[in-house]
Amino acid sequence: MIHWIRKSARIMCFLAFFAVFFLDLDYADPFSPLQGSLALLKGITAAVAVWLLFYIISDMAFKGMLEDIEPKEDDVLDEGLMQHINQERDRSKIEAGTSGK
Secondary structure, eight states, rough: OHHHHHHHHHHHHHHHHHHHHHHHHHHSTTTHHHHHHHHHHHHHEEEEEEEEHHHHHHHHHHHHHHSOOOGGGGGGGGHHHHHHHHHHHHHHHHHHHHTOO
16 A cells, blocks of 8 residues: 555656756756756745655555454553543443433
8 A cells, every 4th residue: 555655656756857947948048057057946845745744644644544443442542531531431421320310
């Protein structure tokens, strides 16, 4: 799974780099060192940003769709905190119900 996420993030990274690099070049003077270095810097920045965002979002999306938490296991989250809260709530309802009679 992680292999395909990394591979697709790398492909998106290269696409973003070349798109930003070639769109940012000054076509009036394409061999200008200043314009070329700025286009290269912007392309690298865009590639890094796209790689990070695509990697994080696709990792969450794929793992969220494929690795679902079972309904009975969600009470065990946070070291059983929700389970303890529910038990205390049930216990207080039972005590309130029996003391009123």
